[in-house]
Amino acid sequence: MGITGLLPFLEKSSKRTNIKEFSGSVVAIDSYCWLHKGVFSCAEKLMMGQTTNAYVLYCMKYIDMLLKYKIKPILVFDGRRLPAKEHTEIKRRQTRQINRQKAIELIQMGQVAEGRNLLKRAIDITHEIALELIKHCQNENIDCIIAPYEADAQLAYLNISNIADVVITEDSDLTLFGCKKIFFKMDFNGNGVLIEQDRLHLAMNMRPEEFDMNKFRYICILSGCDYLPSLPGIGLAKARKFISRNTDHNIHRALTRIGSVLNMKSLVVTQEYRDAFILADITFKHQLVFCPLQRKQVRLSPPTTDITEDQLQYAGKELDPDLAFQLALGNCDPSTLKIVHNFNPDKIERKRKRDVEVGQTLTLIYISIWSTKYKLKTKNHILFSKNAINSSSTAKKELIMQRNVVNDENTPSELHNNPTIPCNKFSECQDSDENTILDMYNTSQDAKLISSSEEKVEEYLYLAGNNTSPELFKFRNPFVKRVSDLTTSPSVLFNGNSRRKGKNLMRIRRTIIDENIVESKYFSKQDDEKINVLDLKNTRIEGVDLKNTKCNIIPETSDSICDIRANHKPLETLSVVNHLENINSDKEFDDALLLGQNEYLTNTCEDVSKKSCNYSLTEVSHSTIDKDYILDKCLSLSSNMEVANDSINYENSLQNNLSECSSIKDQQISLHKKKIFKKRSSINLVKGVNSTTKRKQLHQSKQLSLVARQQSLLSMYGFQKKVCSHRIPQHTPTHSNTFQYVASPELIWRLGVRVAIEHTLR
DNA sequence: ACAGATACGTCTC
DNA sequence: CGTATCTGT
Numbered sequence: 178m179g180i181t182g183l184l185p186f187l188e189k190s191s192k193r194t195n196i197k198e199f200s201g202s203v204v205a206i207d208s209y210c211w212l213h214k215g216v217f218s219c220a221e222k223l224m225m226g227q228t229t230n231a232y233v234l235y236c237m238k239y240i241d242m243l244l245k246y247k248i249k250p251i252l253v254f255d256g257r258r259l260p261a262k263e264h265t266e267i268k269r270r271q272t273r274q275i276n277r278q279k280a281i282e283l284i285q286m287g288q289v290a291e292g293r294n295l296l297k298r299a300i301d302i303t304h305e306i307a308l309e310l311i312k313h314c315q316n317e318n319i320d321c322i323i324a325p326y327e328a329d330a331q332l333a334y335l336n337i338s339n340i341a342d343v344v345i346t347e348d349s350d351l352t353l354f355g356c357k358k359i360f361f362k363m364d365f366n367g368n369g370v371l372i373e374q375d376r377l378h379l380a381m382n383m384r385p386e387e388f389d390m391n392k393f394r395y396i397c398i399l400s401g402c403d404y405l406p407s408l409p410g411i412g413l414a415k416a417r418k419f420i421s422r423n424t425d426h427n428i429h430r431a432l433t434r435i436g437s438v439l440n441m442k443s444l445v446v447t448q449e450y451r452d453a454f455i456l457a458d459i460t461f462k463h464q465l466v467f468c469p470l471q472r473k474q475v476r477l478s479p480p481t482t483d484i485t486e487d488q489l490q491y492a493g494k495e496l497d498p499d500l501a502f503q504l505a506l507g508n509c510d511p512s513t514l515k516i517v518h519n520f521n522p523d524k525i526e527r528k529r530k531r532d533v534e535v536g537q538t539l540t541l542i543y544i545s546i547w548s549t550k551y552k553l554k555t556k557n558h559i560l561f562s563k564n565a566i567n568s569s570s571t572a573k574k575e576l577i578m579q580r581n582v583v584n585d586e587n588t589p590s591e592l593h594n595n596p597t598i599p600c601n602k603f604s605e606c607q608d609s610d611e612n613t614i615l616d617m618y619n620t621s622q623d624a625k626l627i628s629s630s631e632e633k634v635e636e637y638l639y640l641a642g643n644n645t646s647p648e649l650f651k652f653r654n655p656f657v658k659r660v661s662d663l664t665t666s667p668s669v670l671f672n673g674n675s676r677r678k679g680k681n682l683m684r685i686r687r688t689i690i691d692e693n694i695v696e697s698k699y700f701s702k703q704d705d706e707k708i709n710v711l712d713l714k715n716t717r718i719e720g721v722d723l724k725n726t727k728c729n730i731i732p733e734t735s736d737s738i739c740d741i742r743a744n745h746k747p748l749e750t751l752s753v754v755n756h757l758e759n760i761n762s763d764k765e766f767d768d769a770l771l772l773g774q775n776e777y778l779t780n781t782c783e784d785v786s787k788k789s790c791n792y793s794l795t796e797v798s799h800s801t802i803d804k805d806y807i808l809d810k811c812l813s814l815s816s817n818m819e820v821a822n823d824s825i826n827y828e829n830s831l832q833n834n835l836s837e838c839s840s841i842k843d844q845q846i847s848l849h850k851k852k853i854f855k856k857r858s859s860i861n862l863v864k865g866v867n868s869t870t871k872r873k874q875l876h877q878s879k880q881l882s883l884v885a886r887q888q889s890l891l892s893m894y895g896f897q898k899k900v901c902s903h904r905i906p907q908h909t910p911t912h913s914n915t916f917q918y919v920a921s922p923e924l925i926w927r928l929g930v931r932v933a934i935e936h937t938l939r
Numbered sequence: 940a941c942a943g944a945t946a947c948g949t950c951t952c
Numbered sequence: 953c954g955t956a957t958c959t960g961t
Contacts, residue, residue, distance in 0.1 A: 179953065181943085210949095213953070218950035235950070297949090347949095347953060362954090400942095410961085412942050 180397045183349035184361065186413050190376040196345070196360060196367035197246040204243060204360075205332045205341035207348060208252045208321075211236045212302050212310065220297040223306065232306070233313050240319060242367055251341055251546060252314055253331050254307050256324040256504060256511045261404045261460045261491055273299045304510045308518060311507040315520050320546045322469055323507050326493045330354050330464035330477050337477075339553055340469070340546060345369075352377070353397050353461050354477065355390055381417060394461055395428055396420050399435075404457035408435070408444060415439055429455055456491055459484060465493025467505040469546040470553070474501045506547075522547030 184191075196204070215232030222229040243250045258266060276299040283292030311321045324331030333354030335341040343358040344351055351359045352372060363369035378388035381396070399416035401407030407416075419438050425431035432451045436444035463476045463484065474495050496504065496514075503509045508518040522545060544551050 182955095184954080210953075214949050216950085217948095220950090231951080294948095298947095349954090407942090410942065414941060 179349045180353070180400060180402055180413070182413055183352065183397065183400075184370075187349075187352070187372055187377070187380045189379040191361075191370050191372045193368070194371050196243065196248065196363055196369060198371075199248055199343050199360075200246045201248070202342035203249045203251060203340065205251045205253050205335040205344045206239075207328050207332055207344065207346035207351070208236070208254050208307065208310065209302060209328060210345075210347040211239055212307060216300055216302060216306065217297055220300050221293065223300065224296065230309060230313070233310050236310055237313070237317075238365060239363070240314070240317075242365060246367065249543065250319055251335060252310070252319065252321045253328045253335070254304075254311065254321065254323045254507070255302075255328045256326050256331075258512070259326045259460070259464070259493060261456070262327075264406075265403045273301065304512065304517070308507060311520075312518070315507075315525075318543070318545065321507055322467060322546070323505050323509075323511065325465045325467050325474050325496065325501065325504065327464065331466045332356065334466040334468070334475075334477050338468070338470075343371075350403065353394050353402070354464075381421075383421065387421075391428075392420050394458060398454060398457050398461070402457060404460050405450075405453050408446065408450065410441060410444065411435070428458070456488060459488050460492040463489060463492050465495065467501065469505070470551065472502055472505075473498060 212232060215235030216223065218235065219229040219231040222231075240250050240252075276295045280292040280295035280299065283289075283295065285292075311323075314321050322331065322335075329346075329348060329350045332341070332344045332346065332351060333356045336344050336356045336358065343360050344356050345360045345363055347361060349361075352374070355374070357374045359372045361370045361372065374390070377393055378385050381388055381393065383392075396413065396416040398405055399407060399411055399419065400413040401411070419435055422438050423431050423434070425434075429451050432446050432454060435446055436442060459480075462478050463480045465474050466477050467473070468475045476489075476492075480489055495501070500509065500514065503516065504511060504514070506518075506520050506522070508516055508520055510517050525545075
């Protein structure tokens with residue numbers, strides 16, 4: 178979403194450049210962008226609940242590039258869901274669900290590659306996924322911060338308060354939050370598109386003195402944003418026209434005149450829309466963010482007196498101070514608020530102290546934002562260092578400010594009312610007035626500000642002139658992808674056009690690789706046939722530590738398989754063990770969700786063994802319609818937990834589940850008795866029954882949903898279930914249940930090896 | 940010229 | 953999340 182079409186709209190305010198222009202600076206990164214792209218390469222592994230660090234390595238490639246240019250990266254992550262965004266969240270969940278549904282249909286129709294592509298689109302970046310990157314970065318002394326709510330607002334805060342000089346993202350929303358410098362579309366070479374706030378007026382077709390951030394924000398909200406859909410027929414261009422012509426400073430009142438100003442007679446502006454508009458505006462202006470220097474949650478800009486408490490809550494609700502800090506550090510899962518990690522920046526600092534020589538220019542960028550030694554730079558420093566890359570003379574011109582030390586003589590209330598504190602209160606330089614953080618919300622710009630912005634324009638041009646080939650981009654929209662760009666981009670000038678060729682080659686090869694993925698990533702010889710045991714000690718699935726989980730590729734045993742077709746290739750067995758005892762979930766919220774799932778499972782999937790066992794596995798062989806349904810249900814168990822966030826939605830989905838599932842119940846039971854395993858896509862539904870304590874049951878339910886997902890995926894990939902000879906009866910739940918999945922003939926053909934998977938529940 | 944619906948890509952080499 | 957493209961006003 179974001180603001181549809183905003184980036185092309187801002188063409189005139191943007192320029193192509195390289196991130197090395199910011200050498201010596203601090204950069205805040207919207208980690209979601211990198212994670213989302215990185216997860217693409219290992220989407221299937223993540224869905225199977227397997228451990229993978231492929232996406233972490235992908236992100237580190239960007240970070241290493243930044244470090245190479247002597248840039249300090251700060252990774253920013255999304256936090257809790259904002260009430261204001263609930264509508265768009267529901268929409269996204271629906272599209273994810275639809276994608277998953279389509280993917281399953283495609284795979285079952287035999288179009289595996291297409292289906293898998295769709296499955297990738299259905300993946301969601303959880304905190305658990307992000308935490309792997311966070312942990313890795315913390316080990317490498319790379320700063321991470323988790324926003325109380327949206328990363329966008331947090332990034333803007335870091336930029337506005339001068340903690341970060343520029344923000345790297347793909348999301349156009351950042352401009353709305355008042356960021357000064359945003360770097361879009363950065364590639365591994367550091368090439369990208371820079372948009373500066375000081376140049377926004379160019380795209381708005383306004384003179385600098387006419388332009389202010391209020392107008393810009395109004396235009397974007399009118400055109401439709403995440404917090405408020407647009408009025409029918411209003412896009413960026415119409416919104417700009419209206420705001421340019423409007424003279425009324427009271428936007429709530431002014432909105433009634435849209436229809437007449439734009440000659441759109443049929444346009445009606447309701448009271449609800451105008452109120453929602455104000456609410457959206459507040460959410461952009463005053464969203465809750467975390468200040469790493471004060472170590473507390475603050476508002477992006479200080480709320481004015483005309484804003485009610487209710488309106489503020491809409492833009493984020495404050496957490497308990499300690500919990501807020503833990504959330505910012507990443508120790509806390511934003512959706513459950515459960516502690517999942519134990520990073521403590523103060524402990525690590527003592528260790529780091531020896532390595533860092535304070536006082537040297539370059540060490541400045543290596544000090545953590547969480548450190549008491551952290552120093553805030555001024556704009557001057559940035560400008561100088563920008564012009565003198567690799568120059569040590571910047572040290573002289575460097576103007577630094579001491580960080581606010583927590584438990585200082587300053588009272589918290591003083592700090593709270595002034596988010597500009599990192600800059601103003603502790604400034605030791607004369608030009609600090611120019612650094613006033615929230616200039617962007619001033620409706621009138623004074624002479625001083627205009628002159629300073631003019632200086633910057635000069636600076637800008639100077640840099641542009643120094644650029645290796647600025648004329649290449651001068652008259653082009655950098656957001657429009659052109660084939661010719663591939664050959665003329667500065668990064669490619671040195672490489673000839675080899676990159677383009679490479680890219681095309683990749684495209685051709687891609688389909689072939691996709692076919693091989695099944696082989697190499699799941700069940701293959703792992704490139705080295707001698708490696709038979711994959712230790713998964715550090716696997717984390719669904720927040721559960723599977724410390725004792727092991728995947729073994731073991732040779733064929735006499736009783737392990739009886740394949741229909743004689744196949745000369747050796748059989749390999751992959752064994753997956755799920756342990757149920759290592760689960761500790763104490764959060765009521767979590768429990769409530771699990772209870773919901775549990776009820777759903779008990780109510781809808783009853784079978785003959787109901788009374789006697791703690792849990793059981795139900796074999797379900799079924800017609801195509803039911804197969805679709807159940808597979809989807811298995812896959813969406815985790816997303817049901819999200820759905821439950823919204824009570825109405827949850828009830829609806831539960832209702833649907835009940836009615837749909839009960840229709841297949843009878844069939845299930847009869848098929849269970851017959852024990853039919855002929856069909857290729859057999860699936861297990863896992864069921865919890867009220868016989869042990871509620872808590873234990875809930876935990877099992879959680880664990881079992883994972884099991885169900887793994888199993889359904891197995892069948893999706895062409896494994897058929899088979900009962901092992903050493904299977905222990907269901908009535909003794911403390912013992913293990915082992916199931917064997919045998920690769921279907923088609924799968925064997927595709928893999929080139931006979932494979933079976935053993936799945937053990939303990 | 941603009942708004943909105945639709946389709947498709949993001950990675951790995 | 954984005955871009956590219958088509959269609960209707």
